[in-house]
Amino acid sequence: MGRIIAITNQKGGVGKTTTAVNLAACVAAEGKRTLLVDIDPQGNATSGLGMNGRGEASVYDVLLNEAPAEQAVLDTGFSGLMLLPSGIELAGAEVELVEVEKRENLLKRALEPLKAEYDFLFIDCPPSLTLLTLNALTAADGVIVPIQCEYYALEGMGQLMNTVKLVRKKLNPTLAVEGIVLTMYDARTNLSAQVVEEVRGHFPEEAFETLIPRNVRLSEAPSYGIPISEYDPKCAGATAYRDLARELIARRANLD
DSSP: OOEEEEEOOSSSSSSHHHHHHHHHHHHHHTTOOEEEEEOOTTOHHHHHTTOTTOOSOOHHHHHHSOOOHHHHOEEOSSTTEEEEOOOGGGGGHHHHHTTSTTGGGHHHHHHGGGTTTOSEEEEEOOSSOOHHHHHHHHHOSEEEEEEESSTTTTTTHHHHHHHHHHHHHHTOTTOEEEEEEEEEEOTTOHHHHHHHHHHHHHOTTTEEEEEEEOOHHHHHHHHHTSOHHHHOTTSHHHHHHHHHHHHHHHHHHHHO
16 A cells, blocks of 8 residues: 655745655656645646646545546656646635535545555645645645755744644544655755754654755756756756655665
8 A cells, every 4th residue: 555645844935845746756766656646726746747737637626526536647757656736726625625524534535545556645735734734634644844954944843743743633643754854955054054953853763864955956847847857867956855765765664
């Protein structure tokens, strides 16, 4: 059975979608059957893979129109990587979900039939605690949290960990913290080194060894609709996400 991993942080601008797209692509390149689920109404993961407007159905239809998830899944054209796309309709989903019975479980029910088809299912969440994010946390087996190597790195982490505890208590008792990814690392600054030390001090088991560097090529790749591993496979950003993918796969192999 595949492992569902929500990539989330209630703080924006931390490299959440960059991590979702590139980690998924690199895990797929390692030979793992991989699905990326975009439940962010901004749809950046969808556009970052060049898939805007490509499908007849989106995650909105899966959540609110009871469309089978497999009918909305798109082949990205990148080896082993499939996408359940977001669409502009998802922006109004929060209001519509309020009236739905057991609304936190919609994504879990939708993804259940797909777990046997994939090794990893990554969910790119909105950068806030919404009903869509709760759907992701209810569906997920684990959570990956990207943290920017900046002054307020741990700001919001306590709140996020409290959210995970509440979800465990009320909705998903087996939800695990899969790992913490330190992003936008700049080896030239003392601040980045201090943030890494602080995060690893607070979360020694959860923090990944791999650091994601500040890298211009990582910023450029989404505008071409391709992951960094295809856009510039030799750049520092691509190397880091390949290392992160291998580290995640190794962690899972040791735990399973």
